[in-house]
Amino acid sequence: MDERIPVLAEQLLLIERELRLLGFWAATPPSAEALASEQPFCVDTLDFAEWLQWIFLPRMKGIIESDQALPSVSGILSMAEVVYRERLAEVGRLLALLGEFDRLVSGAR
Numbered sequence: 001m002d003e004r005i006p007v008l009a010e011q012l013l014l015i016e017r018e019l020r021l022l023g024f025w026a027a028t029p030p031s032a033e034a035l036a037s038e039q040p041f042c043v044d045t046l047d048f049a050e051w052l053q054w055i056f057l058p059r060m061k062g063i064i065e066s067d068q069a070l071p072s073v074s075g076i077l078s079m080a081e082v083v084y085r086e087r088l089a090e091v092g093r094l095l096a097l098l099g100e101f102d103r104l105v106s107g108a109r
Contacts, residue, residue: 002070004104009064011101012057018094024049041079048083074105 019025026049029035034045041051056076063070077099084091 001067004070004107005064008060008070008101008104011097011104012060012064015052015094015097015101016057018097019049019053022049022091022094025053026050029054048080071105074102077102 016025030046030050034042034050035054037043037045039045041048042055046054062068077095080091080095080098081088084095088095
């Protein structure tokens with residue numbers, strides 16, 4: 001088992017918690033059509049927080065739970081910085097958590 005798994009699992013929980021604290025967590029999922037977007041980050045159908053909640057977190061949890069190979073690189077922080085460029089102070093903790101996720105995934109194994 002990859003030694004990063006427990007730390008990454010905890011990081012995903014922290015990201016979820018921060019989304020909830022920011023009020024970015026939705027009770028109702030987007031439509032199946034919105035979730036089926038083929039654009040990176042579903043930019044044409046979801047806002048970034050929705051993508052994190054409904055696509056990123058479930059996929060990463062699924063990878064961890066099924067013991068699949070982790071991605072070798074992650075650039076989620078860069079996307080978040082673009083999306084939240086006008087709200088950096090408000091979402092600073094979320095950005096830090098996403099940056100740590102990127103570092104853990106991309107770091108030495």
